[in-house]
Amino acid sequence: METIKEKQHHNFLTENTDFEVRSLDSICVNESELKHPWWFNLKYLFAGLLFGIILVKSEVISWFRIQEMFRLQSFHMFGVIGSAIVVGIISIWLIKKYKIKTIYGEPIEFVNKKFNKGNIYGGLLFGFGWAITGACPGPLFAQIGNGATVVIVTLLSAIAGTWVYGRLREKLPH
Amino acid sequence: MIDWLKQPWPWYVAGPLIGLMVPALLLLGNKAFGISSSLRHICASCIPSKIAFFQYDWKKEVWNLFFVAGVLLGGIIVFIFLQNPNPVAVNPKLAVEMQQYGITDYTGLVPAELFNWNTLFSLKGIIMMIGGGFLVGFGTRYAGGCTSGHAIMGLSNLQWPSLVATISFMAGGFLVANFVLPFILKL
Numbered sequence: 221m222e223t224i225k226e227k228q229h230h231n232f233l234t235e236n237t238d239f240e241v242r243s244l245d246s247i248c249v250n251e252s253e254l255k256h257p258w259w260f261n262l263k264y265l266f267a268g269l270l271f272g273i274i275l276v277k278s279e280v281i282s283w284f285r286i287q288e289m290f291r292l293q294s295f296h297m298f299g300v301i302g303s304a305i306v307v308g309i310i311s312i313w314l315i316k317k318y319k320i321k322t323i324y325g326e327p328i329e330f331v332n333k334k335f336n337k338g339n340i341y342g343g344l345l346f347g348f349g350w351a352i353t354g355a356c357p358g359p360l361f362a363q364i365g366n367g368a369t370v371v372i373v374t375l376l377s378a379i380a381g382t383w384v385y386g387r388l389r390e391k392l393p394h
Numbered sequence: 395m396i397d398w399l400k401q402p403w404p405w406y407v408a409g410p411l412i413g414l415m416v417p418a419l420l421l422l423g424n425k426a427f428g429i430s431s432s433l434r435h436i437c438a439s440c441i442p443s444k445i446a447f448f449q450y451d452w453k454k455e456v457w458n459l460f461f462v463a464g465v466l467l468g469g470i471i472v473f474i475f476l477q478n479p480n481p482v483a484v485n486p487k488l489a490v491e492m493q494q495y496g497i498t499d500y501t502g503l504v505p506a507e508l509f510n511w512n513t514l515f516s517l518k519g520i521i522m523m524i525g526g527g528f529l530v531g532f533g534t535r536y537a538g539g540c541t542s543g544h545a546i547m548g549l550s551n552l553q554w555p556s557l558v559a560t561i562s563f564m565a566g567g568f569l570v571a572n573f574v575l576p577f578i579l580k581l
Contacts, residue, residue, distance in 0.1 A: 261460040263422055268461035271415055272468020277399070277476065278408030281469075282503035284484045287492075290564075290571030293485035299405030300412065301545055307413025308550025315420060328420050333538070333548055335555035342536025343544075343559040347566020349529025351575055352522050354504070356541040357534060358429040360527075361462050365469020366477075368504040370511050374527035381531025382433040386447035392536065 254324055275362045283354025290351055336394040342385075349378075400476050402483075415542075416550050425457055428543030430534035432462040495579035508579075518581040537562065 278300055279285045289297035314320065315328055322328060350356055353374055355363055360378060363371040385392075419425040435452045436459070442448040481500035492498070497507050513519035534540040537559045539548060545563070548556020 258456075261457050264419070264425070264457045264460040265464040265467070267415065267418055267422065268464020269468045269471065270464075271412070271461075272465035273472055273476070274403070274408050274411050274468075275465065276469055276472040276503070277403040277478075278405065278412075279402050279482060279503055280408070282482055283505055283508070284482050284488065284492075284500065284503070286567075287571060287575075288485050288488055290567045291485075291488065291491075293488055296405050300409040301541070303406060303409030304413035304546050305549045307410045308416040308546055309552070311413065311417035312420075312550050315417060320421070322421055322424050324423070326424055328424055330551055331426075333553040333555045335558065336538070338536045338538060339544075339555050339559040340537075340562050342533045342538065343562025344533070344566035345529050346533025346537055346540065347563040347568070348570045348574075349526045349531075349533055350541075350563060351567040351570035352526035352578070353530055355530070356429070357433060357530060358462075358465055358540070358542055360530070361429075361465040362469040363504050365466040365471075366473050366503065367469075368502065368509055370509050370514055370523065371504065373514060374509075374523045374530075377524045377527030378531030378534075379433050379436050381528040381533070382430075382535045383437045383441060383443075383445075383448075383531075384528075385532045385535040386434070386437060386445045387443075389447050 254326065271358070272362045272365060275359055276366050281355060281359035281362045281366065286350065286354040338392070338394050341393065396476070400478055402478055412546065413550070416547055419461075423457065426543070427547040428458075428539055429462060429465070430531075430540035430543060431455065432458045433531050434535060435459055491576075495576075497579070516581075518578060521578055521581070533566075 275281050278296075280297065280300055285294070285297055288294035312330070316330075320328060346356075353360075355371070355374070357378065360371055360375045364375065416427050419427050434448070435455050438448040438450060438452040482503060484500065489500075497505055499506050507513075508518070508522060514523055530540075534543075537544065539556070539559060541560075541563065544553075544556040544559040549560060
């Protein structure tokens with residue numbers, strides 16, 4: 221049985237056009253009707269902090285480990301990503317099965333990703349960059365924190381890359 | 395305890411902990427795990443330039459910026475308290491290959507011989523840091539996500555476009571690491 225609150229939330233999601241804009245490319249699709257003061261976001265800072273520690277301690281942020289992965293010389297990275305996915309699959313399955321809600325009692329929503337050719341072209345380009353820099357976006361932040369200050373330049377360049385994508389978006393095949 | 399934490403963590407510890415980020419963010423506030431979106435929010439907040447792709451209420455996604463700020467802080471915390479005193483242990487085959495390019499320093503997770511403020515102004519540095527970074531930012535947004543958003547969050551939710559994207563990342567990385575990077579490293 222769908223509760224009234226859930227129904228309202230669903231209507232909110234489908235009628236909110238700003239949400240529509242932000243859901244392009246299946247990102248930024250999270251929505252909450254709750255209005256919280258800014259410091260409620262500190263819990264995400266804390267989650268990010270734990271994530272950063274794990275990334276560094278598992279050496280996922282190491283250029284060397286990425287080179288090993290792409291040369292199939294070590295199981296480490298495949299083990300990290302693979303076991304993360306297994307835990308993620310089980311978690312989402314449990315959340316869906318038991319209709320688990322957020323800590324504020326809101327229903328947890330999942331939005332399906334739509335395929336477009338960008339998944340392939342963009343994916344390949346990101347793969348090229350991943351092999352060269354030895355970092356995906358998360359590790360870029362962690363590398364800077366871990367003392368590789370020059371990676372700030374790599375991060376700024378990644379922001380520039382995102383901006384150029386936004387600029388050229390209409391002209392690119394999707 | 396601290397000494398034990400300073401060791402590199404094995405994949406079967408780190409992987410499941412990373413996987414737990416997925417339900418943690420969902421339970422904390424219905425947030426989908428993903429990092430590369432933060433780059434878009436930074437563009438939207440600092441340099442939107444009237445580009446339609448950056449016209450949205452980025453303040454509603456500010457949690458994502460808190461999250462990446464946390465990742466940066468996590469790096470600092472390890473640097474101060476939990477840094478592994480030993481060099482990175484890599485497959486000997488990789489070490490042999492890297493020696494050809496003059497890379498012998500394994501004390502840092504990021505090779506100091508490749509990524510430093512002096513090499514930034516060499517051809518190799520420009521290609522690797524500026525070129526590589528650009529590809530990461532452009533590619534992830536074009537693909538609609540990165541390793542976290544597609545490979546972990548997307549696959550955890552059994553999204554087949556995420557599988558396509560993940561295979562593409564891996565294929566692109568495999569090609570460049572094996573067939574292009576050796577030429578760049580020889581520069």
